[in-house]
Amino acid sequence: MLDLRKLLLMIQEQKGMKANMSLEFDCEIETDDPKPLVKVINYVINYLTALTDQPLEISLNPHRSGYMMGFAVHTDKTDLPPLSDQVDEALQLYNASIERASDPGKYVRIIITFV
Secondary structure: OEEHHHHHHHHHHHHOOOEEEEEOOOOEEOOOOOHHHHHHHHHHHHHHHOOOOOOEEEEEEEEOOEEEEEEEEEOOOOOOOOOOHHHHHHHHOOOEEEEEEEEOOOEEEEEEEEO
C-alpha cells in the first residue's frame, strides 16, 4: 500500500518547496511501483510553479470510493500550456485521472482522482 499523504510530504521535503498543505490521513492506494506517480506529482508541481511565485495549495481528501489530490495556484498568466499526454498514461496504472480547471489570469487547479 502507498500512503498518499506521506508521499506528498516526502516530495515537499525533497523539493524544499513552500506549499500550503491540507492532507487527510488514511488515503492509501495499492501499487507495487510508486515511481510513475511520483513523476506525475513532480510534473504537476513543476507545471504550476512555472505559473506563479506564490506557494502552491495542495490538498488530499477522500472522494466517493477513492481519493482526490488537488493542486492550485494563483497566477497572472493567461497563456497556459497544455498538460502532457503522458500524464494520463501514467495515471492509468493507478486507476486515476487528471483534470485541469482554470480562469486564465487568476488561477489554475489540477485534480488527480483515484477510484
